[in-house]
Amino acid sequence: MAAMRTETRTYATGSDAVVLDLTRDCAEFVRDEGDGLLHVFAPHATVGIALIETGSGSENDLLDALERLLPADDRWRHRHGSRGHGRSHVMPALVPPYATIPVVGGRLALGTWQSVCLVDLNVDNTERQVRLSFLTSS
Amino acid sequence: MAAMRTETRTYATGSDAVVLDLTRDCAEFVRDEGDGLLHVFAPHATVGIALIETGSGSENDLLDALERLLPADDRWRHRHGSRGHGRSHVMPALVPPYATIPVVGGRLALGTWQSVCLVDLNVDNTERQVRLSFLTSS
Amino acid sequence: MAAMRTETRTYATGSDAVVLDLTRDCAEFVRDEGDGLLHVFAPHATVGIALIETGSGSENDLLDALERLLPADDRWRHRHGSRGHGRSHVMPALVPPYATIPVVGGRLALGTWQSVCLVDLNVDNTERQVRLSFLTSS
Numbered sequence: 282m283a284a285m286r287t288e289t290r291t292y293a294t295g296s297d298a299v300v301l302d303l304t305r306d307c308a309e310f311v312r313d314e315g316d317g318l319l320h321v322f323a324p325h326a327t328v329g330i331a332l333i334e335t336g337s338g339s340e341n342d343l344l345d346a347l348e349r350l351l352p353a354d355d356r357w358r359h360r361h362g363s364r365g366h367g368r369s370h371v372m373p374a375l376v377p378p379y380a381t382i383p384v385v386g387g388r389l390a391l392g393t394w395q396s397v398c399l400v401d402l403n404v405d406n407t408e409r410q411v412r413l414s415f416l417t418s419s
Numbered sequence: 420m421a422a423m424r425t426e427t428r429t430y431a432t433g434s435d436a437v438v439l440d441l442t443r444d445c446a447e448f449v450r451d452e453g454d455g456l457l458h459v460f461a462p463h464a465t466v467g468i469a470l471i472e473t474g475s476g477s478e479n480d481l482l483d484a485l486e487r488l489l490p491a492d493d494r495w496r497h498r499h500g501s502r503g504h505g506r507s508h509v510m511p512a513l514v515p516p517y518a519t520i521p522v523v524g525g526r527l528a529l530g531t532w533q534s535v536c537l538v539d540l541n542v543d544n545t546e547r548q549v550r551l552s553f554l555t556s557s
Numbered sequence: 558m559a560a561m562r563t564e565t566r567t568y569a570t571g572s573d574a575v576v577l578d579l580t581r582d583c584a585e586f587v588r589d590e591g592d593g594l595l596h597v598f599a600p601h602a603t604v605g606i607a608l609i610e611t612g613s614g615s616e617n618d619l620l621d622a623l624e625r626l627l628p629a630d631d632r633w634r635h636r637h638g639s640r641g642h643g644r645s646h647v648m649p650a651l652v653p654p655y656a657t658i659p660v661v662g663g664r665l666a667l668g669t670w671q672s673v674c675l676v677d678l679n680v681d682n683t684e685r686q687v688r689l690s691f692l693t694s695s
Contacts, residue, residue, distance in 0.1 A: 285592040315422050338498075339497045350626060373609055374607035381458060385425060417694050480633050
């Protein structure tokens with residue numbers, strides 16, 4: 282039996298705050314597996330992974346809510362890069378940089394409206410990595 | 420060796436915002452297992468899973484905090500269903516739709532005051548599913 | 558094949574709100590493993606685990622943000638212990654008491670600036686436990 286299967290992928294996130302849908306890549310990664318758990322992990326201190334609906338406005342609703350809860354102003358002790366950068370370092374405490382998703386018969390057992398999304402408020406990094414790992418008990 | 424054991428259960432969540440304690444079902448699900456990890460997953464875009472204390476007021480404290488942080492008003496782009504529905508689609512970014520709990524000797528290794536709870540602000544859905552999965556290394 | 562390896566450790570958290578870096582202990586725990594998943598779990602109803610940068614001010618930025626989002630005042634139904642204690646019982650819904658981290662070749666696959674941190678707003682408990690567990694597919 283092989284050890285945990287794991288690999289990293291690189292995503293262009295641009296220079297604006299962004300919610301990026303990773304569902305297709307996640308689905309493709311587990312396609313030849315049976316039952317187990319997909320682990321999605323962003324090895325970055327200013328990125329979160331969220332399971333939300335995409336395509337109906339919730340991406341921008343989330344970015345607006347985060348702007349209200351963690352404003353991009355001068356209140357933050359952590360200062361370097363663009364104004365408000367410190368808020369990006371608090372975000373992963375609220376939107377964690379990982380998610381776990383059941384896989385059943387090689388398919389993500391997501392609900393109809395759930396997508397796996399990378400959340401990145403950081404305007405100074407334009408490229409991000411995501412590590413996908415698959416665990417099973419068998 | 421069997422693959423990951425997994426099953427779904429259905430819960431009545433009514434037509435009000437609700438925090439529903441799932442601990443008893445989770446405990447029962449792992450009772451015949453050894454050591455491993457319980458994965459609790461809600462396949463819904465407007466549900467979260469939270470590990471909090473129940474029975475001392477924290478359920479309503481949480482619902483009040485979520486009403487303050489994500490108000491049920493007209494600010495949301497995502498619009499359909501009841502007023503404020505869009506906030507329910509942002510919630511899973513902050514209260515994720517999964518949780519992972521260690522299992523030791525067939526018992527949830529929860530703290531004394533921790534319960535496994537479904538959090539649902541959505542007043543338009545009265546029934547929800549939860550997938551329980553058990554993983555072990557052995 | 559051994560079952561999931563798991564153990565608990567005890568940490569002094571003092572009588573102030575605190576963000577405590579656990580990364581060194583986590584790294585040591587998985588040092589002799591191959592590829593798998595580290596599960597970090599706090600068996601407490603008022604503790605969270607966050608993956609954030611430490612040493613650049615983000616610990617206090619996080620505590621300030623939590624004070625703003627969940628104020629230590631008299632609004633909470635859950636009342637016992639110090640003023641504002643009820644907010645500590647809501648926090649784990651937003652900062653969950655667990656985290657999952659990939660392990661590759663016996664090393665935490667964290668990003669350069671990520672640390673594994675215990676977050677504790679509770680001023681009435683001065684000692685906390687953390688359970689570390691390692692799962693692999695092999």
